[in-house]
Structures are given as structure tokens and as C-alpha cells.
Amino acid sequence: MKEWSKSIALAVLLFLVIRAFLIQAFKIPTGSMEDTILVGDFLLVNKLAYGSSSPWRLPLTSVEIPGFSIPGYTSPARGNIVVFKYPLDHSIDYVKRFMAVGGDTIQMRDKVVYVNNRPLDEPYVKHEDPMVRREGSQMYESGKFEWQYQYLTEEAKTKLQGNYRATRDNFGPLVVPPGKYFCMGDNRDFSSDSRYWGFVDRGLIEGRPIILYFSWDRKYWMPRFGRIGMIIR
Numbered sequence: 001m002k003e004w005s006k007s008i009a010l011a012v013l014l015f016l017v018i019r020a021f022l023i024q025a026f027k028i029p030t031g032s033m034e035d036t037i038l039v040g041d042f043l044l045v046n047k048l049a050y051g052s053s054s055p056w057r058l059p060l061t062s063v064e065i066p067g068f069s070i071p072g073y074t075s076p077a078r079g080n081i082v083v084f085k086y087p088l089d090h091s092i093d094y095v096k097r098f099m100a101v102g103g104d105t106i107q108m109r110d111k112v113v114y115v116n117n118r119p120l121d122e123p124y125v126k127h128e129d130p131m132v133r134r135e136g137s138q139m140y141e142s143g144k145f146e147w148q149y150q151y152l153t154e155e156a157k158t159k160l161q162g163n164y165r166a167t168r169d170n171f172g173p174l175v176v177p178p179g180k181y182f183c184m185g186d187n188r189d190f191s192s193d194s195r196y197w198g199f200v201d202r203g204l205i206e207g208r209p210i211i212l213y214f215s216w217d218r219k220y221w222m223p224r225f226g227r228i229g230m231i232i233r
Contacts (some may be wrong), residue, residue, distance in 0.1 A: 008084070024207065025095060026083055030187075032185035032192065033095055036232075040216040040224070043095075043232065044084050047207035049074055053174040076101065076181060076205060080114065081232055084183075088197055089216050093206065096183035096193055100176045105153060107172025108195075110134075111188065114173075119177075129189035134163035147198055152173055173196060181205075208232075 005157065028041040037043070071213055076098050086092040100106040100115050107113075110132050113120045145166035147155075150166065151174040167174070168189070176182050180199035185191025209232040215224035 016218065025213070026095070026209070028095065032187050032190065033081070034095070035126055036097075036186045037095060037212075038215065038224070038227070040218055041212050042216075043083075043209040044211050044213050045207040045212045046077065049208045050076055050082075050205050059206040069215075073159070076202075078104075080179075081209055082183070083206045083209060085199050085206065087200060087204060090204070094183075094184055095209065097185050097190070098181050098200075099194075100179040100182040101203050102176050102180055103175045104176045104182070106176060107174065108170055111169045113184070124186050126187045127189055128187065131171045135167060135170070144196055145171060148174055151177070166195075183206075189197040214224040 011146055024045050024047055026043045026045055028037050028039055028043065031039050038186050078098060078101060081095065082098055083095050086094045099113060099120075104115055105117070106115050111127060135224055148166055148171060149162075149164045152160070153173050153175055163221065174182070176199060179202045181202070182194045183200055184193045184195065212227055212230040212232060215227040217224050
């Protein structure tokens with residue numbers, strides 16, 4: 001019994017180390033990244049790429065413990081798909097694509113994203129809503145984008161004089177602060193992302209998805225065999 005206990009304890013410890021620092025599995029619950037990543041996809045995420053941190057609580061408890069970090073071997077870049085903690089609730093994990101990094105200027109004009117004044121070629125983007133939301137339209141979303149004003153370029157602030165009316169499909173130009181990232185879902189018309197709740201801090205990044213190890217189609221109640229083993233790009 002004593003040897004069994006040691007083996008179990010060692011296996012649990014090894015699992016926690018791997019999960020905290022190397023590889024972690026994530027399930028996709030929403031369609032914000034369709035058709036790149038689908039609801040029911042299961043991903044393995046490389047946590048070492050951007051650096052990882054030890055748990056700050058003992059597993060299954062609320063007891064806080066000293067933590068430490070391991071530096072990554074690369075930095076998040078524009079276009080990377082990344083898993084991070086939702087800035088408004090750190091208990092929730094989000095998967096999005098990084099569109100702009102610290103120092104970049106980002107804006108959207110009639111659904112087209114511009115980074116540093118250049119339109120992006122985004123073959124992965126999905127637009128399900130043909131309507132373009134502009135200021136004054138029936139679908140104008142008052143109040144959802146007020147946070148953006150302080151990050152407008154000085155030129156834009158001078159021009160607008162406080163009259164900033166962003167929408168889902170038209171916003172900016174915003175300057176991304178150092179150490180922050182602007183992210184968006186590939187299912188662009190139906191994604192809760194940086195347009196609505198702001199930038200992602202570097203410390204919230206958990207890792208980069210590397211492979212899709214399983215996919216379950218809940219509509220047909222069967223695996224999507226053709227997706228299993230796909231590399232995430």
C-alpha cells in the first residue's frame with residue numbers, strides 16, 4: 001500500500017508539472033474562432049513557448065503558495081492563435097488570434113482590419129453577418145466601445161473632439177500599449193474580443209495551441225475524424 005501511495009503521488013506530481021509548465025488540454029466551448037477552430041475541438045496547448053508560471057494555489061484548495069515562472073523561447077506575434085485568461089474573469093480561458101502587439105496601431109473600416117495603416121489579408125476570417133455596422137445605423141452599439149477613446153491616436157482625438165462612435169465593424173485607430181495585445185476571433189461578426197473588453201496583458205497569456213487531438217460534433221453526436229491530428233496555425 002505504501003508503494004502504491006508513492007506511485008500515485010509521483011504520478012499526480014508529474015501531471016501537475018506537465019500541466020503547469022509544458023502541455024495542457026483545452027476544450028473549445030464557443031464558435032468565436034470558426035472555422036479555424038470549432039465547438040467541440042480539443043486542443044493541446046504549448047505552455048512553454050511564451051513562458052509559464054507555477055500554480056499560485058494548491059490544487060483543489062484555496063491555499064495560496066509561492067510561485068515562480070519559466071521564461072519562454074519566443075514571444076507572441078501578430079497572427080498567432082493564443083490561449084489566455086479572460087481579462088475580466090481570470091477563471092475563464094479564451095482562445096483568440098492576436099491582431100496587434102504593443103506599439104502597433106489598429107483600426108477597422110467596414111469589417112477590414114488595418115494594422116499600422118496596412119489592410120490585413122485574412123483568409124481565415126468568417127463573416128456570417130452581411131450587414132456592416134456603422135455610426136448612425138440601426139445596429140449602432142452605443143456604450144460598448146467607450147473604453148477605446150483613451151487609446152485613440154492623438155490625430156484621431158483632435159479630429160473627433162470627443163465624438164467617437166465605434167461599432168463592431170468600425171473602430172480606431174487605436175494605439176496598443178507596451179506589453180499589451182489586441183485580439184479578435186476569426187468568426188469576426190460573432191466574437192467577444194478586444195473590441196469590446198480591451199487589451200490582453202502579457203501576464204495573462206497561457207500558451208499557443210499546437211495540435212487538435214480530438215473533435216466532437218455535438219450536432220451529429222459523433223467524432224469529426226477528419227480534424228483529429230490537425231496542426232493549429
